Amino acid sequence: MRRFMDRMAEIISRYRYRTAFTDGKETLTYLELDQESAKIYRYLKEKGIGKEQFVTILMPRNIHFFSCMLGVWKAGAAYVMMEEGYPAERVAFVQENCRSVMTIDQPLVTRILADCEPLYGYEETDLHDAAYAVYTSGSTGNPKGVLHEYGNVDQCAAVTPEKESYPETVFAYSAALNFVAAQLYLIDATLSAKTVFLISGDLLRDYDSLQRTLEDQRVESIFFPPSFLRHYSRPARFLKKIYTGSAPANDIYFPGGPEVEHNYAMSETGFFVFQYILDRAYDIAPLGKPTLSLGMILLREDDTLVEAAGEQGELCFINDYIRGYIDLPEQTDRAFRPSPLNPEIRLFHTGDMAYRDEEGRYYIAGRIDDMMKIDGNRIEPAEIETAVKKLTGLEDVMVRGFQDKSRAYVAAYVIKKEAVEKGLWDGTTLAIDRDALAKRLPYYMIPTYFIAVEQFPKNANGKFVRKQLPAPDITKYFAEYAQPETGLQKKLCAEFEQVLQLSRIGIHDDFYALGGDSLATLTLLGRLNLPGLSAMDIFYGRTPEKIAKAYESGEVQQRPIEERERAARKREYPLTPFQLNMFDYQLCAPQSCMWNIPMMFTISAESVDVSRFRDAVRKMMEHHPIFRTIVFFDEDGRVMQRYEPSIRPESRFEELSEAEFGKRRTELNHPIRMMHAPLIETAVFLTEDHLYFFLLSHHIMIDGTGLNLLLEALWDYYDGEKEPAVDTWFAYLDQEQKNKDQSRYRQAEQYFKQEYEDSKWCCNLKADHESRDLNVQSFTIQSALTESKLQKIKQNTQLSPNELCAAITLLAMSETESEERVMLHWVFQNRLTPESESAGGLTIRLLPVGVSVSPDEDRKEVLRRISARIREGIANSASDWCLANESVFQNDALFLVYEASIMDMECMKAHHAEVEILPNPDDTAVRRTAMQVLAASDGLIFRFLYIGALYDEAHIASFRKALEKWIKYMSD
CATH class of the missing domain: 3.30.559.10 (Chloramphenicol acetyltransferase-like domain)
Structure with missing residues (x-):
């Protein structure tokens, strides 16, 4: 089994300029991922943090999460990871429980990336050194931490096959980063050299925006839990594969695509135990066969072996690299027990009842204990019960999970008499502060219903029986009926009924009180098909009356960018x-x-x-x-x-x-x-x-x-x-200022400084004379580089037209000036964000591109490096840094702009308007030299402008000859 860190180093080396992570605004290449994690490694090492020490990663959801994970692993230490906004009480418990020695938050990451030099390489680790902990819901009233060792990271990597090459493809990740799924899917994606697009929670709650974004990002594969997929009726256009898991994938299938892969894993596995491509909709979806040799067995309650197909037993297998639950020895001993087949082998008991078919495929039949899953999130009822007791002061609380065809939800039960004594029950409703509860529990653990009962059900032995708690009576949550009056109210009431599978919905009925949840909201939005309506509008409106009022008044149409x-x-x-x-x-x-x-x-x-x-x-x-x-x-x-x-x-x-x-x-x-x-x-x-x-x-x-x-x-x-x-011109300026406070900006600025500021470059034609005369002169070369020829060049060399023009100019400059290190500034449009897309002002950046050109070097290698340098510049375009120029016109860099002709304005053509640029009456130069390349139907036009008083005619003729040579070289 090859080590994960060795494989990751190979991927970084082979695909260093490919984007590793993006959130649609920021990007991180594999090279930058290596650099960022190397800086975090140095910081931890200098602080003396290493083996068997835990670091907390607590940040907003962004592209630097994996840099932090990788940096901790390079240091040989271990991490526990949580997204910012996680309940503070829960964060404090986790940090104390795992004895975290440091918290890496966003301010610290920003400081590390700005101030630290990279320390490349990584510490050698033993397979049984601590690597990370995942905290899941616990039966003791607090979350419990599963401690994974480095061998489990390697097992996770082993599930991803090694290939000679990996295509450039985008994988979108939607789940919380503190779940074990983050390790599993991010390891799989990066070892396959994929670009990971991180989906925000807000985007996941807005069906239409989600669809548009997946298509804009050309996402080809994605992870969604089964509960989401049951509401995901229209897969985005470019999706080829959907990964799902963490709950049964029953009734899920998309005829004609995309392909659905059902993965089985849990917090105590740390790798995909089973993987299965769903070839149809199953009443009970198969798990498939084991991915690794795990000594998989099924055990009866008396610990005897199940061998017959179809007979159920508890799913058990060997995992040598799970240390157990932190500070919970009794629970560890219950879950990790000696095998009845060989007492020297420790078996992990999953708590899942399973069976095999005749072909050896495994299926999950249910749970042995009271643990449940909501939207793929593991929940122990005892933890919710403890949180509700602490909040309300109640002594008797029971929680039960329910699963039906379309949704899963949690209901909490209290004793009426005690609720009355505490002032929480008025005879009709329970007064539970959900917002206060959200400070103690993650959102998916907050009960949908709070129900007062006379007493809890018991069995013949007097023990409480959770599974006999009655399902909520939805009819009790109906408001007094008021029929819809407007067309929109009628549409909303009708769609409420379809989505919630209820009848006689009135305009005052609350979507969420009647069982709606985040996934049902997406279904409702898709059925309503009202432009501009978002999941937040449903959440804030809740009833047909309020949603219709907000929509018809225009409130819904406001967009944050306008504000x-x-x-x-x-x-x-x-x-x-x-x-x-x-x-x-x-x-x-x-x-x-x-x-x-x-x-x-x-x-x-x-x-x-x-x-x-x-x-x-x-x-x-x-x-x-x-x-x-x-x-x-x-x-x-x-x-x-x-x-x-x-x-x-x-x-x-x-x-x-x-x-x-x-x-x-x-x-x-x-x-x-x-x-x-x-x-x-x-x-x-x-x-x-x-x-x-x-x-x-x-x-x-x-x-x-x-x-x-x-x-x-x-x-x-x-x-x-x-x-x-x-027009978002000032929103763009405002965002530009805010960007300066982000680590991404400082990292990009540091890149340009390291690459260009302290090195000697030939960045322009050397002047023959000194003069303050700014008269502009020019020459023009009509090339044979037509659109079809440019496409052919791109297929053969991967050079875009912009990169090709930069290469021609740099090679001509190198030859004319007999210089190996040549550089120019090129114009980058910089319209990559919602603010810049609609800004009617100037958004362009000047980006440097420099390269060493040896006279006897293979020109294809030079072209490859120029292309790579331009793409590095774009990857670092978060910074507006450009080469300092203390004396304008005297030592500025050659200026390159590639553009479609400004004369080709489609809106003016459509109205038969002729377009003309009036001449400059004083012929004043804008730079010492500038290369303007215009795209024309009969080939690129190279127009070189220069201050005539600074150059001899022979010098300019020599540069023109070199340009013509390299243009011909590219054309041929």
Whole structure:
């Protein structure tokens, strides 16, 4: 059996640039996973933490959880893992019980990743050293900790087959990270080099958003418990495989796909004991055959061996690497007993009654004890009973779990007389504070029903019998009937009845009091199919009357991002680094139009309603906050920007002749006032033949994608068919500031500093002369790199068009300057988040890419490294770091931008508008050198711009020749 850590090291080495973890906003490559865990290893080692010592991992659900797990294992120590928000009382008990010597929380992780150097490698561990503990519900009133040894980590790894290569695929994980499932599925996924997408709890409760996200992330496999799958009627588009387990997978099957794999494991196994692909819907789903050689047997109550097919016995097997329950020797001895076949072998007794069929497949028939499972979570009734007693002061409490076709739930029972004495029973309802109980118990252990009974049932021997507690009488939870009146109320009542399998639901009936739960909520949402309605809306409304009122009033339609945008417009923000970069360059030529974007759109006067168009322009300017954004210096001298609500943006309108406009258009591109006024303006000119729409913006305020958003909004208002999406420019700025406090930002910033800041790079063509003249000159190369050829290159080399253009430019620079270490800055669009997707402002980043180019090196290897470096940059784009430039124009880096032509705006084409960029009247350069690559139908166009006063013609000719050589090399 190969060690897990050895296999993990191989995966990291082979797939270092593949994304290991993502939550849709942040990503972590396998290389970064190795780096982060190596930093945590160093920190623990320097603190003297190692073998047989426990560390608590207590963090919000994020992509750094596995880095912490791996870091602890590299140190040879053990961990217990819980997500932030776990009941504080339970956390305190766990930490004391396992004698945790340190808590790794988010602030500490942030500090470790920012301050520690990686310590690569890992401590050698013995198979019987402590590795981790999983806390499950306990029968003593407190959770009990199952102590797993490193041999169990290796057994878990052994279930995942080793292959020569692993395809790039996305696996989504939905369960809590403190369950044993986290170890099982995350080990399996990482040893298969998968990308793990962590699903948040909020997303899991919103069916429509969940579906959209799974499809956006192209998730191909996922873990869902059986209780969820029974409500999951429409699998997401790209799903090929669903893993399920922790409860019977009866009646689960998706004809035509995706495939469902039923896994059997529990807190005391630490690996998948059984795995079985469900080939149909089973009344009792098979577990399959054992994954490992475990000495699996079935034992009767008298400890004799079950051998006949179909006969039931307790499922027992050998697991040498479970030490037992922490500080519970009696329970350990009951669960781990000598085998009746060989007293020297210790058998784990699962408590599950099972049987085999003629083919040797195992099936679960039920439990021996009172333990139950709700949504795949193991629950001991005694722990809930203890929590309710502590909260209420009651002495007599009993808890029973119920399972029917569609759901599982818990009911708690109290004695009426005692409840009256404690002031908890008014004759109809029990006054139990569920919120207070949630501070003591995880959400899945909180009873759905609290029931007062005259006495608890007993058997002939006078012992209480839990299984004779009556099922809740749902009819007692109906409100006084009030019939629905509106169409939406009728729809809600009807769907309540279908989902809850009840009749005569009125508008005051509470969905959750009548047995609804989180999974039933998802079914209800799917059946209602009301756009914008979420699980939280159901939870807060609860009754048909309140849900309908909230929906019809528009409350439901509000989106959190809109609220964040409104709040963000009340605050001030520093310019982003790229905005500040342009601001500094503008200061060198304050009266120039160097960073202007002057757009002219020409439309036939006959084809446009002028009055409607002007009104659409006004609405577009009102809609987008950049028309009210100003730049200013604060008291500390920082360049800031803010939304100024007092500004009333207006568009100039003039009627004139074509001849008059021909003279006027040469004056339109003018220097823009940089401070205390909007940096964007519009004008509409009407002649006898045309309507001309002029939009002038400073690049500091907008990019190409932002321009498209503005113009799409213009035509949305003109056509009147839909309201444009909210512009989230200030929500984006606000999120950018918050990102700076995250460990991901500091880690990315550290990456760029280590890779680029302290190294000597040739980052531009070396100047031949000194000059303060900023006149721009250029040359253009029309390449044969058509779309079809670019696709072929990508298939052969994996280079994207952006990476290809960077490679051509770097190779040409290296050859021209006879330098091996060459670097440039390239423009990254940076629209990866909900805030940036709809932001009408400038979101782009400048990312460095540098590589060593040896003259006699295989060029394919150079191309591979350039591609890897660009992808590393994107992976670290959480940081807005770029190479410092204290002397603009003199020692800046070559600037590369790859873009589809700004002339190809689909919304303008659809309205037959001609697009034109007006010339720069002063020919002022924006950088010392810049490479602009435009995508055109007949091939990429390379346009190189440079300050003519700095370079000899022969130097530029040499660079052009090198560019043409490498363009041809790529084309061939």
